[in-house]
Amino acid sequence: MEQGLAYRLPPGSPPVARAAIIGLGLIGGSLGLALVQGGLAQEVVGYDRDGEAVQTAVRLGAVTRAAFSSEEAVAGAEIVFLAVPVGSLTKVAAAVAPFTAPGAIVTDTGSVKGDIVYAMENIFHSRAFYIGGHPMAGSEKAGIKAADRYLLENAVYVLTPTQNTDSGALSRLQGLLKALGARVITMDPEEHDLVVAGVSHLPHLLAVSLMQTAGELSREHPITLMLAAGGFRDTTRIAAGNPEMWRDIFLSNRQAILKVLQLWRRQVEALEGVIAREDAMELEAVLQHARHLRNQVPARQKGLLPTLHEIVVTVPDRPGVIGRMASALGGAGINIIDLEILRVREGEGGSIRLAFTTAEAAAGALEILQGMGINARIL
């Protein structure tokens, strides 16, 4: 299992003597926890302009030492993580660059790359090795308090080297991130921005616009939000994200977003036209195609993520059912590795998807649950 490799450095790689983290929010704090608790860095020096975040980071063990300034934090560090908001990245970089140890590796965690990468390369040119990074992990909560040692484990971590990137520095950074349990891939900065605009920023923009539309409808029809059931909640979940962060992302990745908006507008208009002219055959073909594409999302991830063996159980809206199922399976030595309430309606139960690592575990679980009188089937 690849999982077993997490938190182990590749053979022969000594841990980092000193790492610096500027920006102790969710990502910076989680990086710190993983570096410290995973024994990957002997010392992690942290700085945040918010003194309370620094105190929390020290208390949680996300840093081994707090610095009084970003300049102090980077001094003597072999590797520097700039985990500050995209909007202030180059400003922070310019401030710390003169204090960065010669030959240090500097990376950022911003979700927009493109021009920023070249600006950063210029800032650190002839002093340190800059490599753009984007850990594709997040949480429903922001800030150091939500920091999580395991946040990056199994998360896709994109690095965006350019023709200027030092290959030795790149491979050291890759090794460290892999030791953190991340799935490291490299991409061109521009390609990164376009793809991320399509699969992350555009969905967010749509969720926001959908939420606004429901808000408009609810003025005249107050029942609207009450009827917003499973599908709506899934689709708009991301609209509850941090407004300041998303403002920065939308502005920084403006060009790629406006580009994918064009692509997407053509899709919506085509669909609208098909509905308006009642073209049943074409409409069905479009819906078939979308389903086909959607079903490819997990299929394409094979090899990147482990294949799961899943069963679906139907349980009554009664308290305690999940606990009883989990206890029965746990008692039989069967490990549930994923559990998801399929939100077919709002409530306390419904259909639940359980995932197991082996087909045998799934079959065993099926038998136990059916023996408890629970309606279960292999997915």
Added chain:
Amino acid sequence: MEQGLAYRLPPGSPPVARAAIIGLGLIGGSLGLALVQGGLAQEVVGYDRDGEAVQTAVRLGAVTRAAFSSEEAVAGAEIVFLAVPVGSLTKVAAAVAPFTAPGAIVTDTGSVKGDIVYAMENIFHSRAFYIGGHPMAGSEKAGIKAADRYLLENAVYVLTPTQNTDSGALSRLQGLLKALGARVITMDPEEHDLVVAGVSHLPHLLAVSLMQTAGELSREHPITLMLAAGGFRDTTRIAAGNPEMWRDIFLSNRQAILKVLQLWRRQVEALEGVIAREDAMELEAVLQHARHLRNQVPARQKGLLPTLHEIVVTVPDRPGVIGRMASALGGAGINIIDLEILRVREGEGGSIRLAFTTAEAAAGALEILQGMGINARIL
């Protein structure tokens, strides 16, 4: 607890002597199971043009007797559920109307009402009492095999009476559906269609268009679908829905959908304009507003659905954690009534939201989990 009332008829209401269900798919089958197993109907006669579905319904106990035709099925039934696709509803209704018992209650389960309701009223006029219905429940799977006795429990069930509706028939139908555990609300047919277009059909259409856009991007950038992480998966989940069913829905509710598309287009264009002209203040205001609206979705449901007391736990990507947590809480007599993996990344763990019915249970769970060394906090 209102839950305790499920599957009990209101005092003084005798069970239905004979119910008929035409269309033995997910909804028809689930209705049948709930009527039969809940003791709400002495006899449930079912028909589906698919003979295999009929056999499965008999085997599962979703009907007590199979009919050879829809006409035979409705004969002598006090209440008739037409659980056929929206596209064939009026055709099926016209076929069975002459065979319907005088004074019977006829209802359908289609997700579009509007003109259909008036057409149905004409079809059953002076013979039976027609009342439009829309159980807002679904499943990740379609068909009788996915039928679930508890599908309608706690689900919102919209009835769309008009000025022609018999009030006695309406209150009998409401009583029966409440006895099934559904949360019955009444709405004007046109209002139903507009609101449902906004909170169900528009999200579906947008998910489809988003999926198509990602498909376009992936032609040139094959990595696209692989990078489609949590937010994208949430937003496009519904795009994997049944194409034939959604084709019918989009066509039947064409007018309301085109209307909400106009509303929504104004929102997107405004958002696009704000991004293009880099208006940071306005962009943040829009994002704040969307978040505010999104946070109202559960708040508005208070009274309709029980308030939950929630905690969030952060667990490592390790097998068995969910089972151990659930067993520990179960052993302490604390019932988890909802559990959701917050899909912050694709993998086998992450943050998990646990919900409890009381604040005491949530506090107790917090203490137990923290005692196990698990990072948990009250939401």
